[in-house]
Amino acid sequence: MSINSPKRSYRKTARAKQEEQTRQRITEAVVELHRTVGPAQTTISDIANLAGVGRVTVYKHFPDDSAMFRACGDHWIADNPPPDFAQALAEPDELKRAAGVLRLLYDYYRRTYDMMGKVMRDAKTMPALADVVENGWMKLLRSLEDSLMPAGKQSASAKRYRATLRVAMDIDTWSTISKMGLDDESAAELVCQWLKEE
Template sequence: MSEQRRSTNARAYRMGKRAEDVAETRRRIVEAAVRLHGTVGPAATTIAGIADAAGVTRLTVYRHFPDDEVLFDACSAHWLGAQRLPDVERWRAEADPAERLRVGLADLYRFYRDGVTMLRRVHRDRAELPATHQQRLDDTDARNRDALLEVFGTIDQRRAALIGHAVSFWTWHSLCVDNGLPQDAAVEAMTALVMG
């Protein structure tokens, strides 16, 4: 093998190794941030804390994530990628309004139950989140509400308000966590309230 080819191969190896190291560092930072968001919450998570948990310097965190929004985007994508998300299209397959409510709320409440540790802290610290993420939470609630509401045809303010209340994380938390209602009973209670 010629000296030039050996040099080219060595350079390519170093570049590949550097890219792997950069990706590994980024992954460690994101995982550290997700852990902190899930334990102390986004409001109490600091760059210094993330750097310490990831085993890097604060400058390294800033090099990978120049602002809170970019970091929060990466954390959200990482955490959501590990969850079984609610399947709104499956809800829409239900033509009967009461059944759609049951299917949709059961799916949504299962997601809340499975992610309660993170979701409780994110919703608690909502005011401290980047504005785009606050809007994303609102948009998700609106999308869920609308998917359950659209089957009714004529939409009245009372029904829209009750379904909006039913899809709220805090409604589920109050019923199932704070007051110990079994999840299926919470689904039935909210369905009865909306249909009544």
């Protein structure tokens, strides 16, 4: 029988499809657990039980935390893409531009806090997760921060302006303001008052 026989090719294809389906189930289990209890409280046994596989199978697909966090992040972001900030960033007035970006950002935090809040919290104590967050979400925030910096700010003023932006874009800042009863529009306006003083 030829090595490339249709029967053997079919078996390889079926096995590859089954492996992909298993990986998908595991990834979805990781996403659900990270969303409900957080990465720090998620165990391999929990993942295996929810995905309906053995612990060895989980390790086979995700041999380390970094691989698991990346797969989880990619899967979740595909279902929860960040806002398109292009229109807000095109606003010529610096304070209106900041307000537009912050409204979009705060709305995103509100819609995704069940996952984002736990991930950002646990990234503070989990180096592998911190690395994924740093090269993903934090990279986006730094890009927004750079885009919101007005031209012509002097050194000291620029530092204060950037510090205000960084604090304002932090999910913990949004959470604190939100818990005090301010809606996203009011929260963005509050930050713009801070920026105006710089």
